[in-house]
Amino acid sequence: MEHLGTVFEMGKAICAPLQSLKENEDILDKRIEELSCRESDIRADLEREKLQYGKMPKREVELWLKNVQNTKDKVHDIKQKLGEVSWTHIQLRMHLAKEVEEKIKEAVGLKENGRFQEGLVVDLLVGSTETFPPIKIVGETTALKNLQKIEECLMEDEVGKIGVYGMGGVGKTTIMTHIHNKFMKARTFNSVIWVTVSKESDLKELQDRLSKALSVDLSNYRDTLCKSAKLFEAFNRRGKFLLILDDMWSTFPLTKVGVPEPNQENKCKIVWTTRSKKVCRGMCSQRTIKVDALTKDESWTLFKEKLGTDFVLSPEIEPIAKAVVEECDGLPLGIITVGAAMRGVDDIRIWRNALEDLKNSRPDLEGLEDDVFSCLRFSFDHLKTQIHRDCFLYCALYREDDQIGCDSLIEKWMADGFFDEIEDQEKGFDKGYTVINDLKDACMLEKGELGDFNRSFVRMHDLLRDLAIAITRKSRQFVVKVSSNVGKFPRDENLMDDVIRVSLMYSSNIELLSCQSKCLKLSTLILEGSRLGNIDHLFFEHMQNLRVLDLSDTDITCLPQSLSNLVNLHALLIRDCWNLTEVPSLVQLTELRELNLSGTAIKYLPDGMDSLTNLSPWPLCHKNKWFILSHLEELSMVESKWKWSSNEDRNGRGAGVEDIVRLMHLKKLLLDFVDSSAFSSYVRSRHWRGLNCFLLTVGDVYFDPEEIRDVFYSRECVVNVSDGDCNSVAFPKSNLTHLLITCLHNLSTIYMEEPTQGDNLANLKRIDIDSCPKLKYVLSVGWFQTLQNLEVIIVSDCRAMEEMVVDMGDMGEANNNIPITLPRLKRLSLYFLPNLKSICKRTLICSSLEEIVVLNCRMLKMLPFSINSLPSSLKQIKGSGRWWDSLEWDNANTKMHLQPFFSERLDIIFQRREEDQERQGTKRKADSIS
Structure with missing residues (x-):
């Protein structure tokens, strides 16, 4: 009996894990769920830190995430085996039971280790992952020698501060872009930070630029000492950094700015470029490197390159050309601009005249480096036409190093009368882009660093901007005080008589705009971004020639009544004046072409438009009725407090949808509608067919000002409809480029009817479609076949959707064999569509498709691709492993070909949301029964 008792105890001990297996399985599920929640929170935090601050996860965090995934994979395998192993396989089940116990402990341990008290991220991303576009170094021997000197200094432990100096246009910035790119790729430093300082930068401006480069928010700090402390902390977090300060004009105490002093302990380095050796001394450079001009041979090689590799100089012209190059004194910028100006010239008389012009141009630029500017002045004088010269000089109204949007620049040129002989706006833009291209070809403007397929930018080399300001200052036709502390303006009324253009862009402390002189010639006044105190009520009294008035992004609360006197005004830009509540009567502004009121607080549109002589013969209404200029071409009021509805809903106050429809000359329209009914009323008018671009919104929609500008200066046609209980909405068709629909709770279909001839x-x-719970499908096959330029489809949280693309009516099985081609589709993303069974019953041919994301679409069992139509451009497929394994394929080889692109993403983010909704549905059902 004693032996039997021992055997019994042994058996009990052996079988104990089996007895508690079911209970432990439940415990393991809970522990894995808790671990997954922590993992999800950490991933969300990492994503936010990456997007907002450019930070990267710590190595220990990456390792933890990897371990979590491994544990979850093993748990998945264990549970799968438990489901497959019969209860009679006691030994195998005992082994699995022990593994369950181990995984419980492992999950608990991982959850505890996932607290990361010292933070999740490091500051490796900002300033250290993006390289500048490669710029060819000219003068290989000289430039490479300078490049090597700087690199050697950066590798010396005892050298922390390096000064690089040389004359303007000699190539300092180009050399430093190569340094930036090389050390960023080499990862010698934790962070490589580039800040362009510029001539106009003071201590505050430098701190602001540093904060932008470091992604540090200083908006709550006004005191420079507090800002420096915040910047100092941000630099120290980066550890070993390389800071490049390009184009320094004056000295700054590093500690006062907020930059740590480099030393052998922190191994940080600071390099500044400047035109003055004195700045290097003032900044206490431990090494000073002069960037020399090009040698004669290098200069000649560069010049011939700019003339064109296929252009051969005659024996008579070549010595003159070499003399021309000598006048450029080894300055790369000068050689490039002069070479561009003389490209294709084979007349010896023109070459002789060019040499004479270069020799004689120096005295024209007082107080400037004559040797540097003579060749640049030559290039200016040899621009194609006076229009080209005027357009070039206009760019000096912008800040140094500004990225200038080409569309906004051309609009100002057009409004200022540069292309008055061209009546058609579209042709005016074509002319403007041709001029910009000519100026870039002449190396008088550079391609901007910003830009995408919608917008292009240019920038002005600081030397060329100095040239433009010098030319305009001599003629007294420009006043340029950008990013300055202005005070009263103008200080001397007598100097304003000949002025035609004024820019006080982004200037501070403008106490009062007061002008008693007549200013009869003034045509452009730019105050964008300036901190205005007040505008004298008579300020615009004698500015009848003013054609461009830009008050965008200022703090003004009201506009003076004298604004009504600007009878020749073509462009009135009051964008992002968030405190502006009212605009005076525009009754006399009969020449107005562009009116931008986006981002203002006006509640009613200006009165008094009914007496305009150029208005169409509309019926006169109530005296407070606002009539829009009949020939207005651009109207932007999105993100203002004005919401458009039908005229009947206005109660006699302000303009409505019907008034917009009467504007037959309108080309750009950015509006917020009060509801989907007003929006549909406008869409049914088909007025939008005549627009080049539009942004039409309904509901609680927020657009960043930069997004609004992207639409305004593009050919995009965007609709964003949100928050409505309507069953149906009328949407534009033919010229629509982006459709965004969110939170339309009763919407069941988008385009109800099939396309007819001309509709596409x-x-x-x-x-983009999100949170439309009753939407049954996105588009019919008929509409889907017209999407030849579609690039992105994102559909999420549409619970009723069973089929994304549907054949309307009984189309027959034969039609299912006809494929649909979407040649430009790059991304297909489907989230939380619990009842979706089919993307499309027909085969899709998507030759450009790069990414497929499917999360929480558990009923979707097939992808619409056959072995003969697999996208060759595919880079990744994301979804849960369970969903991927459940997919059905028309051919076993299809999955085999797609498998390498699949990467698992868990549905856990949406599981709790789905369960909550199911619980709420059960509760509502129970409540209704009770």
């Missing part, structure tokens, strides 16, 4: 969505590039 050929311009549509992007579809």
